[in-house]
Amino acid sequence: MDTYLFDGGRITKMEVDYEPACNEKIPMAMELAKKNPDAFHEAIEMMLQLEKQTRLGADMVSCSRVLVAICQICLQAGNWNALNEYVSLLVRRRSQLKQAVVKMIQECCTYVDKTPDKETKLKLIDTLRSVTEGKIYVEIERARLTKILADIKEADGDVAGAAAVMEELQVETYGSMDKREKVELILEQMRLCLLKEDYVSTQIIAKKISIKFFDDPAQHDLKLKFYNLMIQLNRDTSFLNTSRHYQAIAEPPRKKKPAAVESSTSDEKKKGDDKKTKEEDDKKSEADVAVEPEIELTDAQKKELTDKLVCAVIYCVLAPFDNEQSDMMAHLSKNKKLEDVPAYKEILRLFMSKELINFDTFNADFGMILAENEMFKDNSKHGKKCITELKDRLIEHNIRIIAMYYSRLHLTRMSELLNLPTNRCEEYLSKLANSDTIRVKIDRPAGIIYFTTKKSASDILNNWATDVNQLMSLVNKTCHLINKEECVYSVMCAVED
Structure with missing residues (x-):
């Protein structure tokens, strides 16, 4: 050969x-x-x-x-x-x-x-x-040369040109390239697209990376880079996703998992005793799934992870209310590391409780603490947006709590509870009604708000079926009465004759 x-x-x-x-x-x-x-x-x-x-x-x-x-x-x-x-x-x-x-x-x-x-x-x-170009057997060399060319263009200030050059590469289709190098190039594509503010392309490119790749402790540096880029992408568009990304990087790095030891049992014994082998396999799988030990961290690293967790809590609170956001708040509240920052744990508790939150009291208790965070700085566009969103979330939370305890309420009384003018109350009610968070009707001449509970599809069908049965019963009874009158009338006519 x-x-x-x-x-x-x-x-x-x-x-x-x-x-x-x-x-x-x-x-x-x-x-x-x-x-x-x-x-x-x-x-x-x-x-x-x-x-x-x-x-x-x-x-x-x-x-x-x-x-x-x-x-x-x-x-x-x-x-x-x-x-x-x-x-x-x-x-x-x-x-x-x-x-x-x-x-x-x-x-x-x-x-x-x-x-x-x-x-x-x-x-x-x-x-x-x-x-x-177009030669599969030298695709890796072409990708590396393209990366060098993009770096040169970026150094010259041509970010759009660098991004256009990198976007030509379809790295995910390269079978001969190492997976880590693929991810590095895809992350570079994301970074350049973010620099030129092409958020749609960044979102498309981000989907080329499987999050399971970051389960390997050896890829922790790439994991941090990926989630930091995703935070930049979603921080102004999706607070819930931003919170999810912060939770991912708030997890401490773990040690590499040791190689699994091969089983010494023979195939004949496995065939002879299937039940025992299944139990052994279950025990081994549980041992394999066991969480790897965490790496010992310095005080600075622990503080950094705590700050990331705080950001996750804040963005979760800023996210509009829905089932997913509610589940995420419940999940975050169980995190033991929140005990190091009791103020933020208390903020979570307030938004999860079924009690009204007074804005002035909230501002007095947590205003100074929240102002220390970067996302609440007045001198940035993002900071102003976060402050506005926090006020909206407080008001929306209070409206949901009012809807739980009241079936009807005067608009003036509601404005007193929310500490808002009546026209602003109507705006928030309309907003929550449009998002299907609450069911509400407003009688404007009387100034009364009616809250109703959301009915499930089965309840609506049951009510409809009940109404139809009542209607048919009335029709049947009416027909019976008509027949009765006809019979009586015919008998009377016969007697008169």
């Missing part, structure tokens, strides 16, 4: 072994070009003739050595234009061996950092990207 070459899924027989010729001519050509710079083209011509022989003879190893030698001769001579020209020429040659092209491209990628100036570097990258 040594005389056969697997190229592109095809088995190609190596007709001639040119290793002796390569061992003789490659050092000769490199020495010739090194001693006499004027003999550069002569050395290249010698290599091109040898390249043709190895290519037509399907000697992949020798052809790879020749292509790499041509690139090395160009590098020694400092002739970057010749390097770009010969790379483009050699890739397009008929019956060129794919593995030889891979070796040449990999060699040229190492020259990118050796270029004398920026213009030469860009020209070399452009050449390598053009010759690798």
Whole structure:
């Protein structure tokens, strides 16, 4: 099998072994070009003739050595234009061996950092990207070159150009690339899209990463980078998702899980006693699922994780009320680490309780504490939005509590409870009614608000069926009475006759 070459899924027989010729001519050509710079083209011509022989003879190893030698001769001579020209020429040659092209491209990628100036570097990258376009066997090299080009464009201030270059890469389809490197490139695409404020593209790109990848403790740094980018994406659009992202990075890093020990039981014993083996498998699976021990953290790291948890609590409170938000508040309230920040635990308790929250009292108790957080700074647009949303959540919470305890209420009395003018009360009632949070009707002439409970679909159907039964009973009774009157009338007519 040594005389056969697997190229592109095809088995190609190596007709001639040119290793002796390569061992003789490659050092000769490199020495010739090194001693006499004027003999550069002569050395290249010698290599091109040898390249043709190895290519037509399907000697992949020798052809790879020749292509790499041509690139090395160009590098020694400092002739970057010749390097770009010969790379483009050699890739397009008929019956060129794919593995030889891979070796040449990999060699040229190492020259990118050796270029004398920026213009030469860009020209070399452009050449390598053009010759690798559409070739699956050099997709990794093309992706790395594209990353370098994007970094150069970003350093020049062309963020849109850098993002456009990176978005060309469909990294998730690269089968030969390491999963960690894939995620790093996708995160770079997300970062550049966020810089140019293309939030739709960022959301689409983020879905290419499976969150299960971050379960590996070795990927903790990428996990932090991913969730920080997602926080930047969702902090102004979805407070609930932002809270979820903060909860993910508030978890401390864990130690790597040791390799599972193989079972020593034989297959025959397993077949003989199925019940016992099932119990053993269940115990082993429970042991495997056991949580890995946490890494010991410094005081600064513990404080940072606590701050992330506080942010998760705040954004959860700022999120509009629904079942998911309610479940998240209940989940957060059970977190033992909230005992280190009792003020925020009390805020959660207030929003989960079935009691009215007085805004002035709330502001006096927690105003100074909340003002220490970045999201409540008055000098930023996001801070002003968070302050407004917090006031709205307080009022909406109070309206939901009022709807639980009252079936009808005067609008003036409600404005007293909420400490709001009547027109603002109507605005909040309409908002909650439109979101289907409460069921309410307002009698404006009388100034009375009627609260009703939301009925399930089965209750509505039962009421409808009951109404139909009553209607049919009335119809049946009416028909019976009509028949009775007709009978009485016919008997009376017969008697008179």
